[in-house]
Amino acid sequence: MSSQNKGSYRLHTLDSLRGIASFQVLMHHCLIMSALFYGAFTTHAKDAGPMVKLLTNSVLHVLWAGHEAVILFFVMSGFVLAIPYYNEKNGSYLSFFIKRIFRIYLPYLIALGIGIVLNLYFSSAPRIEHLSEWFNGFYDKPVTGSDVAGFMFPMQGRFHNVVTSLWSLPIELKVSLLFPFIAILFKRLSISACIAVTAANLVFYHIGKHFGFQSHWKDFGLFYYLTFFLVGALLSKYHQQILAYFEKLSKWQTVIVLLIAIVLYTYKWLIPVLPAPLLKVAAKIPADYVVCMASVLLLVLSISSSASALLNHKYLIELGKVSFSLYLLHPIVIGVVGFTLANYLPVYLLIILSVLLSLVISVPFHYYVEWPIQKLGRKFADKI
Numbered sequence: 001m002s003s004q005n006k007g008s009y010r011l012h013t014l015d016s017l018r019g020i021a022s023f024q025v026l027m028h029h030c031l032i033m034s035a036l037f038y039g040a041f042t043t044h045a046k047d048a049g050p051m052v053k054l055l056t057n058s059v060l061h062v063l064w065a066g067h068e069a070v071i072l073f074f075v076m077s078g079f080v081l082a083i084p085y086y087n088e089k090n091g092s093y094l095s096f097f098i099k100r101i102f103r104i105y106l107p108y109l110i111a112l113g114i115g116i117v118l119n120l121y122f123s124s125a126p127r128i129e130h131l132s133e134w135f136n137g138f139y140d141k142p143v144t145g146s147d148v149a150g151f152m153f154p155m156q157g158r159f160h161n162v163v164t165s166l167w168s169l170p171i172e173l174k175v176s177l178l179f180p181f182i183a184i185l186f187k188r189l190s191i192s193a194c195i196a197v198t199a200a201n202l203v204f205y206h207i208g209k210h211f212g213f214q215s216h217w218k219d220f221g222l223f224y225y226l227t228f229f230l231v232g233a234l235l236s237k238y239h240q241q242i243l244a245y246f247e248k249l250s251k252w253q254t255v256i257v258l259l260i261a262i263v264l265y266t267y268k269w270l271i272p273v274l275p276a277p278l279l280k281v282a283a284k285i286p287a288d289y290v291v292c293m294a295s296v297l298l299l300v301l302s303i304s305s306s307a308s309a310l311l312n313h314k315y316l317i318e319l320g321k322v323s324f325s326l327y328l329l330h331p332i333v334i335g336v337v338g339f340t341l342a343n344y345l346p347v348y349l350l351i352i353l354s355v356l357l358s359l360v361i362s363v364p365f366h367y368y369v370e371w372p373i374q375k376l377g378r379k380f381a382d383k384i
Contacts, residue, residue: 012311012312012317012320013302013303013307013308013311013312014076014079014080014299014302014303014320015317015320015321015323016302016311016312016313016316016317016319016320017072017076017298017299017302017311017320018073018076018320018323019316019317019318019319019320019321019322019323019326020316020319021069021070021072021073021076021323022069022319022323022324022326022327023319023326024062024063024064024065024066024068024069025066025069025070025165025327025330026326026327026330026355026358026359027063027064027066027355028064028065028066028067028069029066029164029165029330029331029334030330030334030351030354030355030358031064031351032132032134032135033131033132033134033135033334033338033347033350033351033354034131034132034347034348034351035130035131035132035133035347036048036052036347037052037056037064037132038132038133038134038135039132040052040053040055040056041056044056044057044269044272045057045272056269057269057270057272057273058266058269058270059259059262059263059266059270061266061269062262062265062266065265065266065269068265068266068268068291068294070168071228071288071291071292071295072291072294072295072298072299073168073172074168074171074172074175074225074228074229074232075228075229075231075232075235075292075295075296075299076232076295076299077172077175077176077229077232078179078228078229078230078231078232078233078234078235078236079232079233079235079236079239079299080232080236081176081179081183081229081232081233082179082182082183082186082232082233082236082237083236084183085180085183085184085187086183086187086236086237090180090183091381091384092384093180094381094384095381095382095384096180096381097177098377098380098381098384099374099377099378099381100173100176100177101173101377102373102374102376102377102378102380103373103374103377104169104172104173104176105173106373106377107324107325107328107369107370107373108155108166108169108173108328109152110328110369111163111166111328111329111332112151112152112162112163112166114163114332115162115163115166115331115332116143116148116162118139118162118332118335118336119139119142119143119161119162120142120143121139122138122139122335122339123139123140123141123142123143124142125139125339127140128338128339128342128343130342130347131338131342131347131350135334135338137160137161138160138161138164138331138334138335138338138339139161139162139335139339140161141161143161143162147161151166154170154218154219155169155170155173155174156170156218163328163331163332164331165327165328165330165331166328171221171222171225174219174222175222175225175226175229176229179229179233182229182230182233183233185197186233186234186237187237191234191237191238194230194233194234194237195234197230198227198230198231198234201223201226201227201230202227204223205220205223205224205226205227208220208223209224227289227292228288228292228295231292231295231296232299235296235299235300239300239303242300243300243303243304246300246301246304246306247304247305247306249306251306254301254304254306257297257301258297258298258301260297261294261297261298261301262294263294264290264291264293264294264297265291265294265295265298267282267285267287267290267291267294268287268290268291271283318363321366322362322363322365322366324366324370325362325363325365325366325369325370326358326359326362328365329358329361329362329365330354330358330362333354333357333358333361334354334358337350337353337354337357338350338354341353
């Protein structure tokens with residue numbers, strides 16, 4: 001297999017990893033429509049039964065680690081967006097801009113439009129008392145014209161009132177539009193300088209937060225998430241060297257690295273079981289940064305030869321293809337299922353139905369909405 005084909009082959013594994021992350025978000029949101037799981041999620045299963053406690057405060061939380069999956073998305077985005085600039089296969093910025101608008105913003109607008117329509121229909125509906133507070137926050141206030149304007153530009157507002165998963169897309173779009181400049185900078189810098197830039201961004205965010213910058217600058221939070229994109233870009237630059245080391249690992253060593261990655265990924269959910277003195281120390285470590293380290297390990301493992309057989313499975317590749325559509329649509333499905341069927345079906349069936357319908361609906365949406373929009377964007381970009 002040529003190196004070019006090998007690289008392309010491994011990009012399929014990144015798609016599969018993205019699909020798995022989308023499925024984690026799906027499971028997270030479907031489970032927390034239940035008051036039982038939402039309570040466990042918000043209290044670290046403080047008063048939960050043994051089974052729910054096991055699913056919450058153990059590595060099994062990886063099955064529904066929704067927020068952690070979004071951090072993984074951001075690291076992966078930084079990794080993938082930087083590749084063309086490191087390989088000198090980038091086009092003009094205008095071409096890149098057009099592709100990103102068609103790739104993210106237009107599908108975002110479609111999902112937003114569906115969410116607004118559902119808000120108009122369900123905002124006057126009675127709340128479902130036996131479902132979670134999180135679920136009952138769906139469509140709890142009628143959307144105003146001012147809300148719609150804010151959602152469209154500058155892409156800010158209370159997304160939970162329309163489509164809860166949309167909160168991350170403004171971050172993805174705004175940071176990615178800056179990314180060509182970041183990638184060009186990183187390409188010219190040494191590894192120590194790249195690390196220094198990433199660390200400087202992190203320090204700037206926390207100092208700014210301490211002084212209340214977020215009160216006067218609505219997009220200040222972008223600097224928090226930018227760190228994860230920068231880590232992805234740094235990994236992208238040196239992934240061949242890192243991968244060469246991973247390829248030397250034995251099968252069991254690879255399994256150990258995977259287990260370490262899962263432990264780091266679920267760090268926030270494991271530390272409550274620690275003794276009080278250790279918990280006090282562990283709780284001071286920002287969990288998202290630990291998840292970022294886990295994401296680096298998972299990303300490198302996903303492009304290693306040891307992961308190829310698993311992640312290149314046709315069903316995982318297909319899940320990866322529809323991952324963005326699944327991410328966009330699943331809260332819409334949860335809202336419709338919950339508000340229309342909650343009085344007729346037990347909660348566990350609502351969860352199962354929401355999972356299955358989300359997976360089913362994401363396939364035609366990808367092939368007949370998302371994919372044609374991307375192709376149209378590429379056509380426009382190619383004419384520039």
